[in-house]
Amino acid sequence: MKTLTALAAVVFCGAAAAADQPLTSLPYTPSLDRSAMDTSVDPCEDFYQYACGGWMKNNPIPADEARWSVYAKLAGENQRFLWGILNELAAQPQRSQLGEHFAACMNEEAIEAAGIQPLQPLLARIAALEDRRALPALLAELHRSGAMGRAFFGFASGQDFADATQVIAFVNAGGLGLPERDAYFRKDKRSVEIRQAYLAHIERSLGLLGIAEPKAAARRVLAAETQLAQATLSPVERRDPYKSANRYQAAQLQALTPGFDWAAYRQALGAPAEMPVVNVSEPKFIRAWGRLLQSLPLAELKTLLRWQLISTQAPWLNQAWRSEHFAFYGKTLQGVPQMKPRWKTCVQLADQQMGEALGQEFVRRSFSPELKEAVVKMTDQIKAVMAQRIDQLDWMSAATRAKAHEKLATMVNKVGYPDVWRDYSAYTVKAGDFLGNAQRGAAFELARDLAKIGKPLDRGEWGMTPQTVNAYYNAQMNDINFPAAVLQPPLFDAKLDDAPNYGNTGGTIGHELIHGFDDEGRQFDAKGALKDWWTRKDAKAFEKRASCVSKQYAQYVVVDDLKINSALTLGEDLADIGGLVLAMEAWKAHIANMRLKPVDGLTPEQRFFIGFAQWDCSHARPEYARMHARTDPHSPGRYRINGVAVNMPEFAPAFACKPGQKMVKPEAEQCKVW
Incomplete structure (x- = not known):
């Protein structure tokens, strides 16, 4: 996945946040935001700071968050939008399951009275x-x-x-x-x-x-x-x-x-x-x-x-128990000073326990057929580029190349939402019984999961809800998945030119596709079986190229003297680099017969790279950064951007960088796998 979720589920809690209001529609932020930049910084010295310095200054970490990012901010806006939907459903005289679920969760007076x-x-x-x-x-x-x-x-x-x-x-x-x-x-x-x-x-x-x-x-x-x-x-x-x-x-x-x-x-x-x-x-x-x-x-x-x-x-449970839980998992472990407001807890739980029911509401109000068509087209372009690059690899034998093509050809692209929605009719939601609803929701999901044992695989199933701001590759399914929420501005922006969209969403698509061929995903075949389809010589050639990436990222400092554990992050680092390579090639092919001009003083190439960088404008509390470095397979945002850009031969010419500058790596030393 491009984003991270470590321990998010254990920090559900409730304190009022008066400034928060539910939304009736999703706000708009462009996928290339000039105000997010810090143009006082030389992009050739620190591209991430150049592209994201303004965003970090203008978007301090909220008191109830451990980390804040473009993804997290969009997820927060989505939550407020879902809050509006759930408020509407809870206010109906004859409540639906979702409305009853949310109303019971929001009834703090009853929860306090019940205690333990x-x-x-x-x-x-x-x-x-x-x-x-x-x-x-x-x-x-x-x-x-x-x-x-x-x-x-x-x-x-x-x-x-x-x-x-x-x-x-x-x-x-x-x-x-x-x-x-x-x-x-x-x-x-x-x-x-x-x-x-x-x-x-x-x-x-x-x-x-x-x-x-x-x-x-x-x-x-x-x-x-x-x-x-x-x-x-x-x-x-x-x-x-x-x-x-x-x-x-x-x-x-x-x-x-x-x-x-x-x-x-x-x-x-x-x-x-x-x-x-x-x-x-x-x-x-x-x-x-x-x-x-x-x-x-x-x-x-x-x-x-x-x-x-x-x-x-x-x-x-009640406030005393929530406070005790938060004191360790929120404050101590992640440095978060304040508990989440109650409405966030209830939106998150509704998403967790009735996610596809909530997803139908989200999709109906915010995801058009035209948007789905545009993303499917971009994905097809990027898959075509991957096929070409497989053919061009001088280190891969014909036998392994044929298997790689087979895997790519059978990779399924899922965009927006599932074809068949999940049925929650067997889940009993009772008015005013919050803990009971939560426990029955866990039991319902467990029963649904256990019922799959001994049966053929349902390849249509999704592992994320449509309202999730994330994307993923499933090695055993051999599918790439892009929920509707990750295809909203400022990530995919139909109002802007193609360059930032290919840098941002194109890079995301390429990232998930490359996961099928990273150090972990490459061990699964076209059908999703754990099976070695590489010749020994080709495997060694891959590992040699991957070690270049591992050595590069192992030098990056996360916080204090703690460096990236590049053995943990290798798969994501490979996907970040390879994904942007694919997105760049797809964009070049897309604009091959166009004569593009600068927009807002930025060349098309610059807009591509800034669009790429601004998907992960982010910063984190030191406590969270330490935990993240030891548990999460993603590198910190700064290195997910700078670490990729230095390996792109197109980057230095785009910003007129000179040899010796920090963002310039001689092409012979650039890490190249796919």
């Missing part, structure tokens, strides 16, 4: 656990209520790595409250402080639950999570699909955890009874978790389950 009472049935179930043989049914209930993944592990459907046409069950590692495994082990001052703050957060939460000696209990919780973290893959390791592709027979899965009955868990969860094959994403973790279950005293296990439950449910 709505959670008592689940807490009572945990308290009643007297025999480990009852744990599978208890975990299933916690997972259905929204603790999937947080309560020890995740259980879901997924495409079979060996046969992407089939959907099988996946068991995934979970159970950690810190962002990633190494946060439990790093010895630097900031990491130690975060662990201490996390321990204090656990202690306060357990105290609010009424647990005796919460300080000692919190230490035991952290010790258990640390034990699980030791067996968990790092973010870099998870980028290797072969580490996650582990087909197990049901009996083999059971052998990993002799004390936990998987058949009983599946039955209680509502998963299909017949499940001969399961993909265990991290067998080492599941084995370690099985040992932990056997070694923990029952009282400690129950405390751990209470912590996992409250950690997932706190954002949906």
Whole structure:
């Protein structure tokens, strides 16, 4: 994806923001904004600052955000637009599901009055656990209520790595409250402080639950999570699909955890009874978790389950619980000074739980057939350029080239919204029952997901809602996906000339396409199976070229002395560079017979590059920047722009840059893959 979402879901909270008002239509900002520039800066020294300096000055990070960007600002405007839609639906005498869902969420008086009472049935179930043989049914209930993944592990459907046409069950590692495994082990001052703050957060939460000696209990919780973290893959390791592709027979899965009955868990969860094959994403973790279950005293296990439950449910409870949750996940971890207003929480939850119902409203009001047609045309142009570049690669053999063409030809382009909308009729939404609605929404989505196991793949399904300001490539689907919201100004701007649109949206399209051929995506074939289709010589040639990118980005400083982990960001960096190469070639072909003139004092080439740069004008709080650098596969915005531009031979001539300037890299040293 071009944007990032790390830990966004755990910072739902509510404090009033009087200046916010719902919108009845989306505001317009041009995709090339002269006011966003800082022309006092030489573009040949720092192109990002030149293109985005004004934007950063004019758009300080809001008090309830960890990072602010063009994408985030557009997403915020979309949220206000959705807020207007949901307000309208909630005001109707006979409310729809969406209107009832939103109204219950916005009823803070009822939520405050309820306190933690709505959670008592689940807490009572945990308290009643007297025999480990009852744990599978208890975990299933916690997972259905929204603790999937947080309560020890995740259980879901997924495409079979060996046969992407089939959907099988996946068991995934979970159970950690810190962002990633190494946060439990790093010895630097900031990491130690975060662990201490996390321990204090656990202690306060357990105290609010009424647990005796919460300080000692919190230490035991952290010790258990640390034990699980030791067996968990790092973010870099998870980028290797072969580490996650582990087909197990049901009996083999059971052998990993002799004390936990998987058949009983599946039955209680509502998963299909017949499940001969399961993909265990991290067998080492599941084995370690099985040992932990056997070694923990029952009282400690129950405390751990209470912590996992409250950690997932706190954002949906009263102000005291929301504040405690935010104090760690918002303030400490990301540096955010203020909680989000309540309406944002409720819009986000509606998007999460009834996203395609809300998406129909969004599309009807803001996405035209003409816009879809224009983006499909641009995508076809960029795919054609990719086909040409595959033919021109002097380092790729005929055998690998043929497979690359096959993959490109079968790549599906999804624009705007799904052809078939999701049906939410089985989801029960009750007036005034906010937590119940949230839990039933989680159960509805889980049941929908589990129902896919054992069935052929539905290639029409989307992984994002139409109102999401983002785009993505799915390696197993072999499709590129562009929701309607990412095709609005200032990203795609039908009012402006083509140059900034090709630099911005064209670069996004190229980025997602290149993901099919980056260091991770290239390991999947045309059908989405994890299968090596490269000759050994070609693979080495690719890796040599990719290492140029990795070495370049490893030199960039994120904050203080923390540099980019280029092993983590390599796929996104390759997609950024390769995507703009494709967009540039497509734009050149598009304007081949045109005589273009400067606009607003900028040449067409300059407008292309500035349009590209302004898609990611952004800045972040230092706390968030540190976390992002260790958990997110995207480089910071400055390097997603400058790091690409220095590898484009067209950049220096466009701005009359001279050798020796910071944005000039000799063409022989420029990184070239695709």
